[in-house]
Amino acid sequence: MLAKRIDIGADTLGDPAAAFWGRFxxxxxxLVPTPVGLQNSKYVLAKWRDGEYGHARAAGLQCxxxxxxxxxxxxxxxxxxAASVIDNDHFADAAALLFxxxxxxxxxxxxxxxxxxxWHWRADRPKAARLNVATGIGTSxxxxxxxxxxxxxxxxxxxxxxxxxxxxxxxxxxxxxxxxFTPGGHHRLAVAVWSGANAERAGxxxxxxxxVELELEx
Amino acid sequence: xxxxxxxxxxxxxxxxxxxxxxxxxLAMVFDLNKCLGCHTCSIACKTQWTREEGxxxxxxxxxxxxxxxxxxxxxxxxxxxxxxxxxxxPSRIPGREEFGDxxxxxxxxxLYEGAGKEAHLTPKNFKGEKPSxxxxxxxxxxxxxxxxxxxxxxxxxxxxxxxxxCLEACPRGAIHKREQDGIVLIDDQKxxxxxxxxxxxxxxxxxxxxxxxxxxxxxxxxxxxxxxVAPACARQCPGRLRFVGYLDDEKGPINKLVAxxxxxxxxxxxxxxQPNVYYVPPLSPPKLDADGNPIPNEPxxxxxxxxxxxxxxxxxxxxxxxxxxxxxxxxxxxxLMDILIGYKWPDDLFPDxxxxxxxxxxxxxxxx
Numbered sequence: 019m020l021a022k023r024i025d026i027g028a029d030t031l032g033d034p035a036a037a038f039w040g041r042f043x044x045x046x047x048x049l050v051p052t053p054v055g056l057q058n059s060k061y062v063l064a065k066w067r068d069g070e071y072g073h074a075r076a077a078g079l080q081c082x083x084x085x086x087x088x089x090x091x092x093x094x095x096x097x098x099x100a101a102s103v104i105d106n107d108h109f110a111d112a113a114a115l116l117f118x119x120x121x122x123x124x125x126x127x128x129x130x131x132x133x134x135x136x137w138h139w140r141a142d143r144p145k146a147a148r149l150n151v152a153t154g155i156g157t158s159x160x161x162x163x164x165x166x167x168x169x170x171x172x173x174x175x176x177x178x179x180x181x182x183x184x185x186x187x188x189x190x191x192x193x194x195x196x197x198x199f200t201p202g203g204h205h206r207l208a209v210a211v212w213s214g215a216n217a218e219r220a221g222x223x224x225x226x227x228x229x230v231e232l233e234l235e236x
Numbered sequence: 237x238x239x240x241x242x243x244x245x246x247x248x249x250x251x252x253x254x255x256x257x258x259x260x261x262l263a264m265v266f267d268l269n270k271c272l273g274c275h276t277c278s279i280a281c282k283t284q285w286t287r288e289e290g291x292x293x294x295x296x297x298x299x300x301x302x303x304x305x306x307x308x309x310x311x312x313x314x315x316x317x318x319x320x321x322x323x324x325x326p327s328r329i330p331g332r333e334e335f336g337d338x339x340x341x342x343x344x345x346x347l348y349e350g351a352g353k354e355a356h357l358t359p360k361n362f363k364g365e366k367p368s369x370x371x372x373x374x375x376x377x378x379x380x381x382x383x384x385x386x387x388x389x390x391x392x393x394x395x396x397x398x399x400x401x402c403l404e405a406c407p408r409g410a411i412h413k414r415e416q417d418g419i420v421l422i423d424d425q426k427x428x429x430x431x432x433x434x435x436x437x438x439x440x441x442x443x444x445x446x447x448x449x450x451x452x453x454x455x456x457x458x459x460x461x462x463x464x465v466a467p468a469c470a471r472q473c474p475g476r477l478r479f480v481g482y483l484d485d486e487k488g489p490i491n492k493l494v495a496x497x498x499x500x501x502x503x504x505x506x507x508x509x510q511p512n513v514y515y516v517p518p519l520s521p522p523k524l525d526a527d528g529n530p531i532p533n534e535p536x537x538x539x540x541x542x543x544x545x546x547x548x549x550x551x552x553x554x555x556x557x558x559x560x561x562x563x564x565x566x567x568x569x570x571x572l573m574d575i576l577i578g579y580k581w582p583d584d585l586f587p588d589x590x591x592x593x594x595x596x597x598x599x600x601x602x603x604x
Contacts, residue, residue, distance in 0.1 A: 058407040058408075059404070059406065060323075060324045060404050060405070061324040061326075061401065061405030061432055061435065062405070062407060062432060064323055064324035064325070064326055065324070065327075065435070103446065104362070104363075104446075105331050105333075106330060106331050106332055106335075106434065107328065107329040107331060156407050156408045156409060157408075158428075219428075219431075220407050220408075220430045220432070221407055
């Protein structure tokens, strides 16, 4: 997909309800439940082997940049929003974008020596994505020198979440653990969505099994 | 398997059908005949470890009156642990109301706002509603009909299991079992608050911290253990019923009570996690008939109930304690009675952890 370069201010860029998004068709990204065999826990295997998870079947993805900032807009169906965690068995809706930090990084959570960067948004902490680095299933940890914050804004309307991630195009130094974007450059990303009402968390999620190829307009 | 090849996170896990055991295992034995239900253990733990925001409703140690639903409410029927063939048994996460949580009271209305003559202190749960349960809701309730009503106090904490269901459940490897002493710890830097551990633990002794967004539980006072100091619950116990030591120490009270005298039994062994807290079951006076006369060989606390907690071995354990007690009352020596009485405190209760915490050097401000 092509991320158009547009002349628009940061505030509007970060607004999932802004009218300009209507000018750019969303790329439909198919999602599937994480294979049960990849669940990194015998308990999760036993409990969810026959259970239904990964409720979201598809997400609409848009991406634009204005030369200094990049924004990703993700939209998916979620009938009833789960945006707060009050009781012990409550889980919040969540969504993540995953970017390889190495050409060899596998789509499923990276690998040793081939890390991935994950922008993890959760409905109960809605204003910024948690930035994680992972080198395999079960290894994600907060990026230690997260110098380049990713702001998020989400709205739930008409049974759908619309969420925008916004970040400076150029990662501030040190940027070893940050996804890098260059106008004219080619990039890849993957998408994951968790349904809080279904107690989805960790590997219980829907994810895009194929990379989404992204080109940034120069 | 060569223990040198074992990584710390593997201890307590099943690998190739075998459970990787720690080099040594710390354990506790609770003599239920001595528990007076004073809750000093729970308070000792609370003041030591769970005073921070987000921990208000946490009782890593709790003393329930049984028979009863316990803490959290109905925990014994929630599942978790392992099936007899070793598969994880599905369960659920207990809710805050089931744990009891920390109630809020209208102190300022009653005490400071002039309504003290009309308003009374009333608790509200985390939803702002009248509580329906608490961590000690059934205090002194028990079961049975007068004159054969009965109950006993039942302290519970994390069992620091040899095959911890919590550890196996965590997809992040955030829970580990220490190789040097088998203490099971949650690394709150690695924990992401997924709460699979709370689901998998069949004893339901793990809490969720809604401020720090991590799961938390008893840590067997490992910083005290490392200094030769007994866990707070054990050292503070006025009934002196909590023995602490290594399972393999043949001269220590734990090994003697568990392995040699076989009077200390694990709780719900059928949950399959191999718990390391053991209980000396409670003796009870005989039942009374309609005329108020004792019925021989019919203890007030039904054996069936004790079997439901401690399994069939409880009959033998009670018989041994009864026999040794009888010996002692005839003036004969009994090693078992001497151990259970615990004449010398703290040496007889936790011989490896006798240091007085007041004598410790505490690093702090002004220290180099």
